[in-house]
Amino acid sequence: MKNKTLLLLAVCINLIIIFLLIHKQNKIIKLLYENQQLTEQKDILLQQKKMLTLQYHKGQQLSSIQTFAKNNLKMSPIKLKEAKTVCAPTNAHEISNAGSQGQAQGRGVEKDISVKPA
Amino acid sequence: MDSNHNNYLRFFTVIIVFFLLYGMIILNLYFIQIQQTSFFKNLGDKQYNITLQTLPQRAYIYDRNNNPVAINKDSVAAFILPKTLTQQEELFAFLEKHFPQAFERLAASRTKNFMFIKRNLTQEEMKAIEKANLTDINLLNESSRFYPYESLGTVVGITDIDNNGLFGIESQYNKQLAGTPTTFNLKKDAKSHHFYFSKETKEQGTDGEAITLTIDADIQFKMQTILNEAVERYGSQEAGALAMDPQTGEILAVVSYPHFDPNNTKVLDMETTKNRPITNCFESGSVLKIFMALAAIQEGVTALDEIIDCENTKETRLDHLRIRTIQPHGKISFLEVIQYSNNIGTVKVAKRLGADLYDYYKLLGFGESTGLNFPGEQKGFVNHPSNWSAYSIQSLSYGYEMTTSLLQLARAFSLLINGGYLVTPKLIQDHSIEKIGPLVSQKTLDDVLTILEATVQAGSGTRAQIAGYKILGKTGTANILVNGKYDEDRHLYTFIGAVQKDKYQRVIVCYVKDSKRATYASMITAPLFKELAECMILHEQTKNMSL
Numbered sequence: 001m002k003n004k005t006l007l008l009l010a011v012c013i014n015l016i017i018i019f020l021l022i023h024k025q026n027k028i029i030k031l032l033y034e035n036q037q038l039t040e041q042k043d044i045l046l047q048q049k050k051m052l053t054l055q056y057h058k059g060q061q062l063s064s065i066q067t068f069a070k071n072n073l074k075m076s077p078i079k080l081k082e083a084k085t086v087c088a089p090t091n092a093h094e095i096s097n098a099g100s101q102g103q104a105q106g107r108g109v110e111k112d113i114s115v116k117p118a
Numbered sequence: 119m120d121s122n123h124n125n126y127l128r129f130f131t132v133i134i135v136f137f138l139l140y141g142m143i144i145l146n147l148y149f150i151q152i153q154q155t156s157f158f159k160n161l162g163d164k165q166y167n168i169t170l171q172t173l174p175q176r177a178y179i180y181d182r183n184n185n186p187v188a189i190n191k192d193s194v195a196a197f198i199l200p201k202t203l204t205q206q207e208e209l210f211a212f213l214e215k216h217f218p219q220a221f222e223r224l225a226a227s228r229t230k231n232f233m234f235i236k237r238n239l240t241q242e243e244m245k246a247i248e249k250a251n252l253t254d255i256n257l258l259n260e261s262s263r264f265y266p267y268e269s270l271g272t273v274v275g276i277t278d279i280d281n282n283g284l285f286g287i288e289s290q291y292n293k294q295l296a297g298t299p300t301t302f303n304l305k306k307d308a309k310s311h312h313f314y315f316s317k318e319t320k321e322q323g324t325d326g327e328a329i330t331l332t333i334d335a336d337i338q339f340k341m342q343t344i345l346n347e348a349v350e351r352y353g354s355q356e357a358g359a360l361a362m363d364p365q366t367g368e369i370l371a372v373v374s375y376p377h378f379d380p381n382n383t384k385v386l387d388m389e390t391t392k393n394r395p396i397t398n399c400f401e402s403g404s405v406l407k408i409f410m411a412l413a414a415i416q417e418g419v420t421a422l423d424e425i426i427d428c429e430n431t432k433e434t435r436l437d438h439l440r441i442r443t444i445q446p447h448g449k450i451s452f453l454e455v456i457q458y459s460n461n462i463g464t465v466k467v468a469k470r471l472g473a474d475l476y477d478y479y480k481l482l483g484f485g486e487s488t489g490l491n492f493p494g495e496q497k498g499f500v501n502h503p504s505n506w507s508a509y510s511i512q513s514l515s516y517g518y519e520m521t522t523s524l525l526q527l528a529r530a531f532s533l534l535i536n537g538g539y540l541v542t543p544k545l546i547q548d549h550s551i552e553k554i555g556p557l558v559s560q561k562t563l564d565d566v567l568t569i570l571e572a573t574v575q576a577g578s579g580t581r582a583q584i585a586g587y588k589i590l591g592k593t594g595t596a597n598i599l600v601n602g603k604y605d606e607d608r609h610l611y612t613f614i615g616a617v618q619k620d621k622y623q624r625v626i627v628c629y630v631k632d633s634k635r636a637t638y639a640s641m642i643t644a645p646l647f648k649e650l651a652e653c654m655i656l657h658e659q660t661k662n663m664s665l
Contacts, residue, residue: 033313047192047259054191057266062339080652081585083660 177326269342297326353634364532367541395524403596406517413478468515591615613643
């Protein structure tokens with residue numbers, strides 16, 4: 001009787017170990033499969049990102065922007081002598097001067113680009 | 119007795135049969151398990167273990183402002199497995215109609231295991247394949263390149279169908295950009311298809327390393343536009359321009375005409391792929407006079423105020439050799455000789471230098487590699503004194519019997535601006551500066567700069583002036599050698615110059631070959647220089663301005 005119980009116990013333990021091993025292997029394969037599916041999804045997303053990046057850069061092509069600006073917006077290239085910039089005042093004194101000049105002239109403080117140091 | 123004997127015999131026979139059968143099985147097992155172990159192990163491994171190699175994405179190339187100038191895109195390739203075709207008739211009919219070249223290849227050898235129908239399929243071809251819905255045609259995603267800036271084609275280059283660099287930066291830095299593949303060992307069974315049980319890295323590869331150019335892609339585009347317009351305006355055959363920082367040697371733009379679209383290389387004329395400012399050398403004419411002047415002043419054989427008798431003629435003979443010049447001048451200072459580009463005065467001074475002129479040209483980097491190492495870069499040529507004829511010294515003094523690239527001219531001109539240092543030009547940003555010198559004294563540099571300023575203020579370069587900026591420059595008009603003879607009607611127009619304001623310094627050189635409209639560089643390349651310099655100032659100064 002005692003021997004039979006021991007034998008049964010040993011068989012049960014073995015069965016449990018086998019079950020756990022199979023379960024572990026099953027779990028690993030399942031996770032591996034999920035991992036592969038996610039990797040595939042990631043690859044698809046990366047591919048889409050690549051396509052969007054490509055579209056973005058195609059849209060950014062200077063030649064097409066220039067053609068659009070010239071033909072559709074009737075823009076023309078700026079010349080150096082035409083370039084002016086409105087300088088932002090840097091201190092309170094300049095702000096008050098700029099304000100009065102701007103009010104008097106109805107515009108900001110203009111400065112010729114050619115005299116601005118690099 | 120008989121019955122017993124028969125039973126024994128039967129039993130013995132059965133035993134023998136079983137013994138033989140088991141023996142055969144054991145023998146077979148011996149052959150399989152022991153004698154042919156490695157064969158069956160390999161067979162099993164082949165089914166169970168798969169080696170997979172993945173290529174890293176080719177690294178991007180950026181301009182100096184971190185705008186990508188070479189990126190990756192997916193292209194699709196179509197292929198078939200000729201040995202395992204299931205819809206032969208339909209496939210043949212489809213290929214004959216849409217891919218006649220593939221049809222011919224397939225007809226020539228039907229026993230191949232694998233055959234590409236076409237790589238890098240167009241949208242129309244993709245649609246045709248999808249519409250045909252043939253199971254024998256398989257599609258494969260491949261990586262290829264897209265170049266957002268068409269004007270950078272001659273600099274960046276292109277890659278071939280296998281994404282290997284063909285020329286330009288793509289070729290020069292192919293290994294760095296491509297990286298190395300990673301090899302994996304996958305374990306799978308025959309029915310698991312894409313699924314695998316384990317994945318081990320057998321050999322770890324490296325990602326491609328991105329490259330940052332010194333080129334400003336926006337300036338490049340603008341300069342290319344200006345150059346194209348100039349070529350159209352003057353009815354020229356070819357042209358080139360290069361802009362450089364004289365202090366660091368960084369090339370900011372280098373444009374060529376004709377050029378090509380790197381995204382449309384189905385039909386590629388190799389002439390259009392040349393980066394002319396770097397790979398073309400030519401006799402550049404009078405622009406070389408400024409370097410002759412530098413040598414003469416440095417050697418002390420003349421001074422700016424020395425009066426030279428230019429004989430008030432367009433043509434004369436010196437030592438029985440004919441010399442011609444564009445405009446007659448009488449007795450003028452050496453400064454004016456260069457300012458007005460008088461050949462007679464130039465030759466008279468150059469004769470005092472003799473073979474030293476050759477040494478100075480070599481010192482300034484002519485006839486030598488610049489150190490850029492760009493694919494196809496030309497060294498040029500300076501006639502060695504041992505090969506000189508009676509004409510050589512006069513030819514060399516105004517830019518003949520020697521060939522130079524625009525890059526060499528820009529490099530030598532940078533020396534005049536940066537305090538006498540010969541910098542190594544760079545196309546790749548690495549924040550290092552390689553330079554040698556100073557090669558000449560500050561006094562010499564000051565004198566040469568005075569000549570250059572005078573040339574733009576009141577000489578041949580007046581059309582290069584820009585209000586508010588100090589412009590230094592020299593024009594050059596050279597006859598072109600055709601079949602061993604200088605053609606009087608064909609010219610190469612050059613301008614080498616610099617724009618300066620406070621710390622802002624840029625060297626710009628340009629050339630135009632042939633023109634239907636004008637005959638002198640002062641009319642063609644001086645205004646072209648002005649246009650290029652203005653676009654550069656406008657772009658760089660507005661970008662740097664803190665509003």
